[in-house]
Amino acid sequence: MPDRPRALFALDPHNLPLLFPPDVLARLRELADIDPALVVRDFEDPGIRDALAGAEFLVTGWGCPPITAPALERLPRLRAVLHTGGTVKGLIPGEGWRHDIVVTSAAAANALPVAEYTLAMILLMGKDVLTARDHYRATEAFPPNLVRADIGNVGRRVGIIGASRIGRRVIELLRPFDFDVVLHDPYVDEAGAAALGVRLSDFDALLASSAIVSVHAPATAETHHLIDAARLALLPDGAALINTARGSLVDTEALTRELVSGRIRAVLDVTEPEPLSAGSPLYRLPNVFLTPHVAGSLGNELRRLGVLMVEELRRIRSGAPPEHRVDLAQLEITA
Known part of the structure; x- marks a missing residue:
């Protein structure tokens, strides 16, 4: 040279x-x-x-x-x-x-650890590991309802919001598993979804039918509070919301209300604000797995x-x- x-x-x-x-x-x-x-x-x-x-x-x-x-x-x-x-x-x-x-x-290289974190959390949420861990820790005995029909990852529907670099890597990592993966992305057509090996879904239908929803959309003016109170209400009881994208995509106040009620679960690596304000219930709720923006490269x-x-x-x-x-x-x- x-x-x-x-x-x-x-x-x-x-x-x-x-x-x-x-x-x-x-x-x-x-x-x-x-x-x-x-x-x-x-x-x-x-x-x-x-x-x-x-x-x-x-x-x-x-x-x-x-x-x-x-x-x-x-x-x-x-x-x-x-x-x-x-x-x-x-x-x-x-x-x-x-x-x-x-x-x-280096966004493409940074996408891999975020996708790996997301895959791990999808698998753990499907097994309802948080509930089992907390009972085991508190009682030093196996939970009496450890074997339940509503846990497990066979055929569980996972909704992916956003076919970003990370969203695509998550889809790729999910392929070897027995999940039913659906995607919502306004910039992806049926042919594009088929190439990724997933089915497209209307946004609200995805939320209403998915046991686990993982957010991978960019933070823009259009996606601010993309998941608001009305859309959170669409999630089935016991569903898990995973956000490794940006905190601004989810209405934190509305999400906090849902999580305090115990109706749904959440894995949050990003929040709005970041970090959360002192005393936020999200720090201590048993149905929340909260991490300090660690999904990316470390x-x-x-x-x-x-x-x-x-x-x-x-x-x-x-x-x-x-x-x-x-x-x-x-x-x-x-x-």
Whole structure:
């Protein structure tokens, strides 16, 4: 390859060694002149003016300051933003987009651990594990009704809301199991659903007929409180709602009322607000499995994100198009 182009990190330094452990960092440095000791935290820092002026690639991640139009003025040679996170909606405001700059993200790699978390929760909810665990813990004896006709995962209907990257990975992971999977997504037609191996469903019909509903739609103005009080009321008694997407898709007050009543169950990795306000009943309800936004890449899973961006850089440098380029025209309907 020709001489290595100059690149800069712009992310939370704490994540850098997880995203780019020594072997992955070495591969990155074969492709670009990049210093792991120099991490951009403020594009207006006068001490990095020269580094910004010479940078052709920006390797970004969680903790990167917004790449605004003024920031781009300090990056006159910038060719590509290689984002090790998922969504770039908050990273690059509308005025920061330039058509001559490639933006690529690791959303596809981050989709896998979210889908794995979702699969695990679907299986556990189908077995009603929370109820059995709590009884066992409280009584130190097996529950008297451990064998019930209403638990188990054979033929159980799972409703998927949104054929996003994560929604599609969940569908893929569910294939080996004996679930009845239905999908609602206004941008997927019958042929598209058939290609995924699922049936399309009307939104309300999906909610009313599914024992487990998993949310994978993007957060947009149209999807704000997509699942409100009226739609929560459609869920069958004992149904489980899983949300690993964004808290804003579900009306938290309405959901809290339903969960306090004990009528339904929920697995919530995201909430609105995030974290929940102090004293929220959701922290302690026995029918709620609440986690602090951990479904996405954590620990050694961050390595996947770094590897993906190294491969994207390799493709760009070889003259090939990146595989995970962000499409500005699709940004409003994606995560």
